[in-house]
Amino acid sequence: MTLVLVAGAVVAVAWVLSAPSTTRTPIGGAVPDEHGLRVSLTFSSCEALDRIDVAEDSRQVRLTAYLRGRGSCGQDPMTTQTVPVPLKTPLRDREVVDGATGRPNPVARDRPADGDVRSGTKLADRSGSDRSVRHADRRR
Template identity: 50%
Template sequence: MRTRVKVLLVVGVCGALAAGVALWALRPDPTRVPIDSVAVEPNTGGRTLRVGLTYSSCLEFDRLTSDETGGAVRLTAYAHDRQTCGTAPTTTQVVTVRLERPLWDRPVVDALTGRPLTVAS
C-alpha cells in the first residue's frame, strides 16, 4: 500500500510540474515599463547604476537591459503579468545594472519613452 501512495505522489508532482512548464511557455512577452530614477552606485567607478521603477502591482519585475552606444546608455525595464494582483495599486522597486564601461558624461535614456533621465550621483 505504501508503494502505491509514493508512486501516485510522484506522478502527481510530475504532472503539476509539466502543467506549470506548459503555462510558463504560453505566458505573453513581458511589458516594457517606464524608468523613474537613475543614480550612479558609489564606489563602482561609474559602472553600476541603481534604477528606480514604479509599475502596476499586477505586474512582476522581469529584467532590466542596457544598450550602450558610443554616445548614450539606453535602459529598458520589463515586467510580466502576475497570476494575482497585489493589494497596492503600484509597486516600487530599485534594481541595479552593470555597464560595460563607466558612464562618465554619457546621457541615460529611457528606451520606452525616449526621454533622457537625470542621473543622480
C-alpha cells in the same frame, strides 16, 4: 515533409501562446554607483520585473525595463523597486535614455547610491527569482 512542417508550426504557436507577455515600463530614475547604475521603477504590485535591457555606446546608455503580469491579484497598490544595473564601462558623461519613452532620464550624479550593490549581470525581482540584465553592444 508536410507533416513535419505542420508539427513545427503547431509547436511554434504553442510556445508563443504559453510564453508570458511583457510590457515596457518607464524608468523612474537612475543613480550611478561603483558598478553601474541603481535604477528605480514604480509599477503595480500585480506585475513583476522581467528584465532590463541595456544598450551602451560612447554617447549614451539606453535602459529598457520590461514587466510581466503575476496573474490574478487582489488589491492593486503601486510598488517602487530599486535594482542594480551593471554597465560594461563607467557612465562618465554619457546620457541615460529611457527605452520605453525614448527620452533622456535625469541621472543624479551629485549623490552616491545608498546600499550595497551586487556585481554581476543578474538582478532579483520581488518574487526572489533571478531576472537578467541584457547588454547589447551599440557602436556609432
